[in-house]
Amino acid sequence: MKQASDTFLFCEHLPWEPAGTGITRQIMGYNDDIMLVKVKFQKGAVGEAHRHPHTQTTYVESGRFEFTVGNETRIVKAGDGVCMQPNELHGCVCLEAGVLLDCFSPMRADFLHKPEP
Secondary structure, eight states, X not given: OOOBOOSOOOGGGSOOEEOSTTEEEEEEEEETTEEEEEEEEOTTOEEEEEXXXXXXXXXXXXXXXXXXXXXXXXXXXXXXXXXXXXXXXXEEEEEEEEEEEEEEESOOGGGTOOXXX
């Protein structure tokens, strides 16, 4: 295994990173094969439509979101999930402030590399 997080990660010690206007993320654990990321959205924040080579599954911890995956748009709320296949276009609009838990396979190496200022 080339990359891996610490075994135990305590949220109060993990940084929140900007991930768009009104959006922050906290990396909750990873290795080469998988990554869990907590993403906090303010009401009205937009997760711009994008695609990546990773499989992604998202659990709605809190809030309400309008998700578009491929050509389908649905509203999801706390307790719901969304699954995106590799390279599938997807994005969301936050209707009610909340938190998503995103799981990626393989891990998102781009989330670990900070651009130079």
